[in-house]
Amino acid sequence: MQTLANSSRRNFLKIAAATGGGLMLGFNWLESEAAPSAIINAAGTNAPGLNFNSYLSINPQGIITILSPNPEVGQGIKTAFPIIVAEELDADWTKVVVEQAPLDTKKFERQVAGGSGSIPHSWQRLRKAGATARYMLVEAAAKRWNVPSSECSTDKGVVLHAASNRKLGYGELATEAAQIPVPADAKLKEIKDFKLIGTTVKNVDNPKIITGKPLFGLDFYREGMLFSMIQRPAFGYKLKSLDATAAKAMPGIVDVVTFTNNVAVVGKSTWQVKKAKDALKIEWEKADTLESTSDHNRLFKEMLDSGEAMVRRKDGDVETAFKNAAKVVKSEYQCPFLPHNPLEPMNFFAHVRADGVELVGPTQTPELARNETAKLLGISPDKVSVQLTRMGGGFGRRLKADYVIEAVQVSKLVNAPVKVIWSREDDMTGGSYRPAVRYRFEAALDAQGNMIGYKLRGASINAGNSTREDNFPAGAVDNLLIDSVDHKSPITTGPWRAPITNFLAFAEQSFIDEVAQAAGKDPVQFRLELLEKAKQKPAGAIKYDIDRMKGIITLAAEKAGWGKKKGADGKLIAQGFSVYFSHRSYVAQIGEVVVQKGKPVLQKVYSAADCGVVVNQSGAQQQVRGCVVDGIGHAMYGNITFKDGVAEQKNFNEYRLIRLNEIPEIEVHFVQNEIEPTGLGEPSLPPAGAAVANAIFKATGKRLRSQPFVEQEEFKSVS
Amino acid sequence: MAIFKLQINGRLLQADVDADTPLLWVLRDNFGLVGTKYGCGIAQCGACTVHLNGEAMRSCVLPVSAIGKSKVTTIEGLSVDGTHPVQQAWDKVDVPQCGYCQSGQIMTAAALLKKNPKPTQAEIDNTMTGNLCRCGTYHRIREAVKLASEAPTTNKTSKR
Numbered sequence: 086m087q088t089l090a091n092s093s094r095r096n097f098l099k100i101a102a103a104t105g106g107g108l109m110l111g112f113n114w115l116e117s118e119a120a121p122s123a124i125i126n127a128a129g130t131n132a133p134g135l136n137f138n139s140y141l142s143i144n145p146q147g148i149i150t151i152l153s154p155n156p157e158v159g160q161g162i163k164t165a166f167p168i169i170v171a172e173e174l175d176a177d178w179t180k181v182v183v184e185q186a187p188l189d190t191k192k193f194e195r196q197v198a199g200g201s202g203s204i205p206h207s208w209q210r211l212r213k214a215g216a217t218a219r220y221m222l223v224e225a226a227a228k229r230w231n232v233p234s235s236e237c238s239t240d241k242g243v244v245l246h247a248a249s250n251r252k253l254g255y256g257e258l259a260t261e262a263a264q265i266p267v268p269a270d271a272k273l274k275e276i277k278d279f280k281l282i283g284t285t286v287k288n289v290d291n292p293k294i295i296t297g298k299p300l301f302g303l304d305f306y307r308e309g310m311l312f313s314m315i316q317r318p319a320f321g322y323k324l325k326s327l328d329a330t331a332a333k334a335m336p337g338i339v340d341v342v343t344f345t346n347n348v349a350v351v352g353k354s355t356w357q358v359k360k361a362k363d364a365l366k367i368e369w370e371k372a373d374t375l376e377s378t379s380d381h382n383r384l385f386k387e388m389l390d391s392g393e394a395m396v397r398r399k400d401g402d403v404e405t406a407f408k409n410a411a412k413v414v415k416s417e418y419q420c421p422f423l424p425h426n427p428l429e430p431m432n433f434f435a436h437v438r439a440d441g442v443e444l445v446g447p448t449q450t451p452e453l454a455r456n457e458t459a460k461l462l463g464i465s466p467d468k469v470s471v472q473l474t475r476m477g478g479g480f481g482r483r484l485k486a487d488y489v490i491e492a493v494q495v496s497k498l499v500n501a502p503v504k505v506i507w508s509r510e511d512d513m514t515g516g517s518y519r520p521a522v523r524y525r526f527e528a529a530l531d532a533q534g535n536m537i538g539y540k541l542r543g544a545s546i547n548a549g550n551s552t553r554e555d556n557f558p559a560g561a562v563d564n565l566l567i568d569s570v571d572h573k574s575p576i577t578t579g580p581w582r583a584p585i586t587n588f589l590a591f592a593e594q595s596f597i598d599e600v601a602q603a604a605g606k607d608p609v610q611f612r613l614e615l616l617e618k619a620k621q622k623p624a625g626a627i628k629y630d631i632d633r634m635k636g637i638i639t640l641a642a643e644k645a646g647w648g649k650k651k652g653a654d655g656k657l658i659a660q661g662f663s664v665y666f667s668h669r670s671y672v673a674q675i676g677e678v679v680v681q682k683g684k685p686v687l688q689k690v691y692s693a694a695d696c697g698v699v700v701n702q703s704g705a706q707q708q709v710r711g712c713v714v715d716g717i718g719h720a721m722y723g724n725i726t727f728k729d730g731v732a733e734q735k736n737f738n739e740y741r742l743i744r745l746n747e748i749p750e751i752e753v754h755f756v757q758n759e760i761e762p763t764g765l766g767e768p769s770l771p772p773a774g775a776a777v778a779n780a781i782f783k784a785t786g787k788r789l790r791s792q793p794f795v796e797q798e799e800f801k802s803v804s
Numbered sequence: 805m806a807i808f809k810l811q812i813n814g815r816l817l818q819a820d821v822d823a824d825t826p827l828l829w830v831l832r833d834n835f836g837l838v839g840t841k842y843g844c845g846i847a848q849c850g851a852c853t854v855h856l857n858g859e860a861m862r863s864c865v866l867p868v869s870a871i872g873k874s875k876v877t878t879i880e881g882l883s884v885d886g887t888h889p890v891q892q893a894w895d896k897v898d899v900p901q902c903g904y905c906q907s908g909q910i911m912t913a914a915a916l917l918k919k920n921p922k923p924t925q926a927e928i929d930n931t932m933t934g935n936l937c938r939c940g941t942y943h944r945i946r947e948a949v950k951l952a953s954e955a956p957t958t959n960k961t962s963k964r
Contacts, residue, residue, distance in 0.1 A: 508845060
């Protein structure tokens with residue numbers, strides 16, 4: 086194995102003897118493909134130095150501290166990342182301490198909770214960090230024992246020399262290991278030799294969560310901190326006049342300030358501020374179109390019928406295919422705006438001082454928060470520090486920095502440390518919704534029931550491209566046209582867990598079910614035939630792995646006893662199939678519906694996922710289950726409507742979230758393979774809606790083409 | 805504003821607040837007991853659940869003036885060190901995803917088991933359905949309540 090001298094600083098793994106003689110090992114993800122090397126910090130400080138990203142430290146007692154750089158939003162990254170490091174290190178997991186790192190893009194490069202991208206991005210980097218440290222510990226032990234390192238092995242935090250029956254703990258070796266030259270390419274384990282990865286590991290924050298310790302942004306308090314709540318305009322309005330006399334006179338109120346059409350009440354406690362906000366006398370005036378849900382329904386029709394759309398993908402000759410079709414299937418699907426509703430409402434702490442800005446709070450993109458703050462104030466980003474708190478959910482809402490910037494604005498205006506808190510009503514009416522969409526599908530079948538033509542038009546409100554033009558069945562249909570039209574609305578939208586695919590998959594996978602029905606084919610067989618066609622005779626570019634897609638379809642069908650499973654009454658159970666590839670993972674789901682008291686009831690969902698290697702069984706199982714619950718919950722119940730720019734649902738008494746007594750049984754399966762792992766925070770959500778809708782169709786003959794299901798006539802009229 | 809003396813987790817604490825201030829905000833802003841969470845403010849989500857004389861209550865709609873001499877237990881007072889059977893079950897089943905709703909879930913479950921140490925599945929569902937979990941950890945919540953109900957000492961509750 087090659088070793089490098091302490092030369093090029095920026096490519097280094099950072100080794101520093103931590104305070105008390107521990108080993109600190111930082112490693113550079115930005116340039117992790119380059120050969121790392123070592124710096125020995127003989128001064129005994131734990132200064133991490135510049136340009137290093139993640140690091141782990143080992144103290145003389147053998148306690149291994151692993152910093153987790155990515156924001157934790159419930160996706161389990163704070164547990165999964167350290168597992169990967171600890172696996173290659175052969176650490177004793179009971180001696181691993183995990184700490185949340187602050188924003189430091191010079192060290193950590195990608196600190197984002199979004200796009201299910203953390204694991205694929207960091208897999209190799211994290212393994213290398215662990216393997217490199219393990220190598221150095223082994224070398225240190227071999228040196229002390231004066232034996233070849235090839236005779237040494239490691240297990241659970243100790244280095245062993247079997248021939249002489251000796252062993253040394255990592256803590257005992259830390260200081261000596263720090264002086265071993267860092268290897269350029271420490272050997273990684275064979276995947277079959279993993280001991281920790283793929284096992285069941287509990288959430289590292291459980292002890293704090295179950296005892297109510299401060300963890301979340303809303304839990305952050307600072308001496309002298311003021312509280313602020315903000316009255317924001319509805320969509321299409323601006324501030325006309327403000328009378329804050331009464332509010333300012335209320336106890337605990339320090340000030341009422343305005344910025345960009347917002348009115349911020351600042352005071353000494355949350356409740357005082359909330360009451361004063363309610364006492365504000367504000368006049369708003371129209372500044373843009375005031376849109377209502379009825380306008381959107383009209384706009385959808387106009388957009389779908391419009392001659393102008395952005396072509397996203399065109400294969401073959403669609404017009405001819407439809408002209409020659411033996412049968413044409415045509416359907417439209419619609420999904421409403423949705424709020425994200427993380428249970429912890431938006432909040433952020435900001436302290437704008439002369440020498441810089443301190444930010445603390447829940448964000449999926451701390452770097453964006455920092456950069457927008459710097460831009461707003463006209464200062465350098467390195468004058469802004471960001472501490473990450475655990476997030477009480479995000480679902481994409483915290484990918485925006487609007488609520489961070491508000492805290493910065495208010496802190497600057499009142500010249501004090503301030504935490505801005507959104508009420509649930511602020512959160513639900515404040516925008517950044519999942520966009521609303523309507524899709525029009527057309528399929529052309531030949532006399533044998535083969536799909537020879539396919540058209541999809543997406544019409545959306547603030548979604549940009551509401552299609553994912555390269556997704557299945559693209560590649561499997563010779564003549565295909567996918568285009569989209571978007572309407573720019575004052576109603577703000579943003580990414581919502583599995584953006585676009587969270588509704589597109591429902592529409593596409595329901596429509597495929599309709600086409601299979603029209604072709605007189607089994608829905609699973611129909612999909613497999615299309616995939617086989619894509620493999621044998623691909624139409625245009627194929628951006629998914631056909632074999633993995635087929636594999637996951639087959640696994641789900643097998644686990645659910647597709648088409649064969651019978652209920653207690655001896656009759657076949659009504660099952661609905663759905664499969665989707667999104668965010669690099671493949672997921673197939675089968676819903677089972679029975680009709681009880683005239684209502685379709687979802688009893689069970691089978692979910693099979695191919696996300697490569699499963700890092701943590703506990704986290705992965707729950708992530709899938711949570712995605713299914715989220716997916717079916719919103720498909721069944723979620724809806725935000727508007728009247729003249731004002732959201733009509735403001736809190737959980739008017740907006741229905743799925744509850745414990747409404748969940749189906751969910752059975753989770755994973756493909757076992759050695760493919761590099763991909764994320765799970767999103768991919769299991771998109772297929773859920775169609776698995777339910779298709780099962781409802783099977784059970785009742787009613788096709789649900791709009792969400793939320795419970796508000797559709799087809800759902801209500803089941804008898 | 806007025807002074808309110810409250811019995812919280814076995815201690816007498818006082819706060820100078822408006823009489824209509826919900827207990828939730830007194831716990832959080834005045835006493836630093838932030839384990840009790842704000843989720844909706846209208847008793848719909850259950851994140852703010854505490855015990856009032858052993859009964860599960862939504863602290864977000866409970867004015868401080870209504871507490872009187874009632875004994876309040878928050879998640880911080882459920883056990884000294886996280887050893888209440890419900891807390892243990894929550895860890896063992898690995899319930900939390902984001903974790904934000906879980907102290908409310910645990911308090912609801914603990915109150916249920918105090919009153920009804922061996923609840924049926926239906927009783928567990930009926931009670932726990934009042935608490936929202938946006939991550940969808942409901943299956944594990946159900947499992948953890950059941951596990952806690954099977955623990956040998958379900959009466960090992962709060963300090964009082």
